[in-house]
Amino acid sequence: MSPMARTALPPHATPPELIRNFCIIAHIDHGKSTLADRMLQLTGIVDERAMRAQYLDRMDIERERGITIKSQAVRMPWESVAGTADAAGPRGKESQTFCLNMIDTPGHVDFTYEVSRSLAACEGAVLLVDAAQGIEAQTLANLYLAMENDLEIIPVLNKIDLPAAQPEKYAGEIAGLIGCDPEDVLKVSGKTGEGVEALLDRIVEVIPPPVGDPDAPARAMIFDSVYDTYRGVVTYVRVIDGNLNPRERIVMMSTKATHELLEIGVISPEPVVSDGLGVGEVGYLITGVKDVRQSRVGDTITNLRKPAERALGGYRDPRPMVFSGLYPIDGSDYPVLRDALDKLKLNDAALVYEPETSVALGFGFRVGFLGMLHLEIVRERLEREFDLDLISTLPNVEYEVTMEDGTLVEVTNPSEFPTGKIRSVTEPVVRATILVPSEFIGAVMELCQSRRGALRGMDYLSEDRVEMRYTLPLAEIVFDFFDQLKSKTRGYASLDYEPDGDQDADLVKVDILLQGDQVDAFSSIVHKDAAYAYGVRMASKLRELIPRQQFEVPVQAAIGSRVIARETIRAIRKDVLAKCYGGDISRKRKLLEKQKEGKKRMKMVGRVEVPQEAFIAALSNEPVEKSKK
Numbered sequence: 001m002s003p004m005a006r007t008a009l010p011p012h013a014t015p016p017e018l019i020r021n022f023c024i025i026a027h028i029d030h031g032k033s034t035l036a037d038r039m040l041q042l043t044g045i046v047d048e049r050a051m052r053a054q055y056l057d058r059m060d061i062e063r064e065r066g067i068t069i070k071s072q073a074v075r076m077p078w079e080s081v082a083g084t085a086d087a088a089g090p091r092g093k094e095s096q097t098f099c100l101n102m103i104d105t106p107g108h109v110d111f112t113y114e115v116s117r118s119l120a121a122c123e124g125a126v127l128l129v130d131a132a133q134g135i136e137a138q139t140l141a142n143l144y145l146a147m148e149n150d151l152e153i154i155p156v157l158n159k160i161d162l163p164a165a166q167p168e169k170y171a172g173e174i175a176g177l178i179g180c181d182p183e184d185v186l187k188v189s190g191k192t193g194e195g196v197e198a199l200l201d202r203i204v205e206v207i208p209p210p211v212g213d214p215d216a217p218a219r220a221m222i223f224d225s226v227y228d229t230y231r232g233v234v235t236y237v238r239v240i241d242g243n244l245n246p247r248e249r250i251v252m253m254s255t256k257a258t259h260e261l262l263e264i265g266v267i268s269p270e271p272v273v274s275d276g277l278g279v280g281e282v283g284y285l286i287t288g289v290k291d292v293r294q295s296r297v298g299d300t301i302t303n304l305r306k307p308a309e310r311a312l313g314g315y316r317d318p319r320p321m322v323f324s325g326l327y328p329i330d331g332s333d334y335p336v337l338r339d340a341l342d343k344l345k346l347n348d349a350a351l352v353y354e355p356e357t358s359v360a361l362g363f364g365f366r367v368g369f370l371g372m373l374h375l376e377i378v379r380e381r382l383e384r385e386f387d388l389d390l391i392s393t394l395p396n397v398e399y400e401v402t403m404e405d406g407t408l409v410e411v412t413n414p415s416e417f418p419t420g421k422i423r424s425v426t427e428p429v430v431r432a433t434i435l436v437p438s439e440f441i442g443a444v445m446e447l448c449q450s451r452r453g454a455l456r457g458m459d460y461l462s463e464d465r466v467e468m469r470y471t472l473p474l475a476e477i478v479f480d481f482f483d484q485l486k487s488k489t490r491g492y493a494s495l496d497y498e499p500d501g502d503q504d505a506d507l508v509k510v511d512i513l514l515q516g517d518q519v520d521a522f523s524s525i526v527h528k529d530a531a532y533a534y535g536v537r538m539a540s541k542l543r544e545l546i547p548r549q550q551f552e553v554p555v556q557a558a559i560g561s562r563v564i565a566r567e568t569i570r571a572i573r574k575d576v577l578a579k580c581y582g583g584d585i586s587r588k589r590k591l592l593e594k595q596k597e598g599k600k601r602m603k604m605v606g607r608v609e610v611p612q613e614a615f616i617a618a619l620s621n622e623p624v625e626k627s628k629k
């Protein structure tokens, strides 16, 4: 039986006055998913037996890593005496059943674009802050997004059950930030459930009901679009005006494509079919579309029979920030990789890729990601769900090169960096916000300076916590900056950033050559001042990793034709039979067979045989000893 059967209100009949659309915004790990779990339980749509932690995180990877990647929207009934059906009238004494639509959002900086989409579908936001940690960088970033969207904000301190919780101190901090009374900051524990009922009442009380014209032509905003193997694309919408009904024909306003509404429903917390969606309601649609790109997030859906004239304001498209080459270790897996990427793309509109070939690695794809976590997740899903073994090249950002003759070249793969007369190179920069206890200001400044950062401003949130704002090149922060920041501040710093255009930079391409042949997979674009160190590091890493050959192999790092570092792999004649005196011929044959096997896993770069593992190890960020294991 569907859990929705217990809900008193049939979805289509919910008057807007009884609807509250809200989201929970927080820094990563401040407990959104846990709080969402408690709400599902308290509102009775998931019972004790069916409950599992992080109920709404449906992907395996989300559950294992304990993070939310995709937004989720869920409908919950909540009986409350707070609030009133008539906003102008007196507070209703009798309790009423309200319909709460909660949109759970991801917390990681890579997925900020998912957050901004969810916010646009709500009237209010629960700003959740860990009572043992206080405000962090993403708390601020999300709060500003919510304010831009004119949302009603409910400040809440979570994890008050923790012995280290300091609710009074942090209530003051939050009150200072959003300009409310510290008394108004609710205190809850997602773990024990304390205070969660009061929070649900507060949501009903202060978040305004949706407004829209029920008689106007339908307009619904797509805020998510997910590919389901069995049902095709499931589109999540929030209805602004009018209503959507099953069997109607709808129009996607940006593409003018028309589809029939095969199914309409709400998520509560499993899909429940409904007889339509009215003003302010949040639910899902199935139209038989097979690709998420045909049901674009941010698009407006209207009715074919009585179409709306103007579309709603859309969202910014997610823009890939980090690029990396993905190659199958076994070249014959290339078609599998292509199909796998096509399938992931159905569900991940932010993923972009195009085929590329590398002399060293064969056929593969250049793939664009939102950030390093996105990269890791896509890679893990490819390996796990499609059983692929992959090599990924060193990630890089996108550069724009202007040649002397004025032509513009966009570079997403370092080996495509043009040779010849270059006028200028630009790289993407970000506006970063770092929150730290004031004792670490020096350490953060030192780190940011070493990453070519420029300090833009600094504010004290309380007497011992500081917000520092920097402009930093994206390339300097996407890879290991966060780890460095954490280790230099004993784990206390938090970071958030957003793109902030491009800047000119003194960048060069460093090539790696084996016996004079360039190995394209190892080329990298680096700042002039860091080029020498990069060259030396790669050359010595490769000397360690590539086995000795029958002849001497020079490993060189070069900028254009200028060699900046050199190592030599000394010659050796590898005689596998050396230790096999006389004796059994079949044993010798076996050894030679084995040697042949090993050779198959070698890649030839010019005359040099490079084992597959050497590529993987050299391209990983780890030092040789660790990656060799």
Ligand SMILES: Nc1nc2c(ncn2[C@@H]2O[C@H](COP(=O)(O)OP(=O)(O)OP(=O)(O)O)[C@@H](O)[C@H]2O)c(=O)[nH]1
Residues within 6 Å of the ligand: 026, 027, 028, 029, 030, 031, 032, 033, 034, 035, 066, 067, 068, 105, 106, 107, 108, 158, 159, 160, 161, 162, 188, 189, 190, 191, 192
């Ligand atoms: N003691 C205590 N721990 C909590 C509470 N709420 C959450 N946690 C713990 O905090 C950690 C993070 O909680 P999540 O709910 O996964 O955090 P999240 O904000 O959803 O994380 P993302 O989905 O990655 O953004 C988990 O280990 C939870 O068990 C609470 O009220 N008290």
